[in-house]
Amino acid sequence: MNHCLFIFVTLLCVTTTRTLYAEGSNRILNGSPATENQFPYMISLQRLSEVHSDTRGHKCGGVLVTLQHALTAAKCATENDGVPIVHINPAEYRVFAGSVLLTNDTSVERIRRIAKITIHPDYDPDTTLPANQRINDIAVIILGAPFSNNTVTPLSVIDIGFAERVTCILSGWGVQGSTSTVANTQLMFAQMQAIDQITCHFWVSPSVATTKLCAFAPGVIQGAAGCEGDIGGPLVCRDGLAGILIEASDCRTVPLRPQLFTRVSNYTSWIKSVKEQPIPELGPEPSTVAPTTLPTTPGTSPRPSKATTSKPVMAVLVVIVLAQIITANAIH
Known part of the structure; x- marks a missing residue:
């Protein structure tokens, strides 16, 4: 009987630990709010089909470079990985900005419809290649109307060079954990260090193109990383936009090598040409399904009851303990 009790307590501790890990893990690894x-x-x-969920249908991060143009990763503008490319329908998406909380979206000043998304014409989405060999992973989001400069502040592009080591910041609403698909409602950030191209080749691959840059977090144990959902987010160095995250970490452990970013300074001419194109007119406002429940307090999200979510776990534990007791009695 004591042996069974020990098993029960052990299983309960493991389950509780996993639950705590899951509840506290939906953020940039080792990031700060x-x-x-x-x-x-x-x-x-x-x-748009998921904007009434707690995470408001968050797919990717991005960065404003004008009041009406944002950059993100090309893969964020596709419905698939690989070829042929299936573009997302801009009418089925929106852009949120102007707050660190995804749930703080009641003001119309923080929401913009999308007129068009332009993926780099030479983007290579070949999933048979490692991320370090995929090229031109960048896209421009053109908004139907500009944000107010009272709500947002666009970022200028900076060229940090190939031989420099620069302290930078990565921010995003992404998840942490290879089995999680839920974004974080709170914007997180972490300090990263952009490294020189030679070191990048050593840690990642000699095939990393000059159109990419590498960055990692200082510290082996407390290092940070961008996770799924952080893709498309900006790497900001010296108050300028240096990179766009194109590779997510597993995020269950601190990554053992630098992460890859598109080097934005290599694409300034192309970005300029896209910004100079006429902006398409928006169609009718799409309708969305009304939510069954909404957060009662701005900036907060309703969470499932711990008692409710723990019932299946407790049921499994009870079955396991009963099986152990029956087995022990049969042996004795």
């Missing part, structure tokens, strides 16, 4: 107006250039690309 951002404060309002700390990153006024951040955007969230969101699916």
Whole structure:
């Protein structure tokens, strides 16, 4: 009987640990919560069909480079991985900006419809290649109307060079954990260090193109990383946009090598040409299904009851303990 009790307590501790890990893990690995107006250039690309969920349909991060144009990763503008490319329908998405909380979207000043998304014409989405060999992973989001400069602040592009080591900041609403698909409602950030191209080749691959840059977090144990959902987010160095995250970490452990970013300074001419194109007129406002429940307090999200979510776990534990007791009695 004591042996069975020990098994029960052990299983309960393991389950509790896993639950705590899951509840506290939906963020940039080892990141810190951002404060309002700390990153006024951040955007969230969101699916309209899911905007009534707690995470507002967050798909990817991005960064404003004008009041009406944002950059993100090309893979964020596709429905698939691989070829042929299936573009997302801009009418089925929106852009959120101007707050660190995804749930703080009641103001129309923080929401913009999308007129068009332009993926780099030479983007290579070949999933048979490792991320370090995929090229031109960048896209421009053109908004139907500009944001107010009272709500957001666009970011200028900076060229940090190939031989420099620069302290930078990565921010995003992404998840942490290879089995999680839920974004974080709170914007997180972490300090990263952009490294020189030679070191990048050593840690990642000699095939990393000059159109990419590498960055990692200082410290082996407490290092940070961008996770799924952080893709498309900006790497900001010296108050300028240096990179776009194109590779997510597993995020269950600190990554053992630097992460890859598109080097934005290599694409300034192309970005300029896209910004100079006429902006398409928007169609009728799409309708969305009304939510069954909404958060009662701005900036907060309803969470499932711990008692409710723990019932299946407790049921499994009871079955296991009973099986152990029956087995023990049969042996004795």
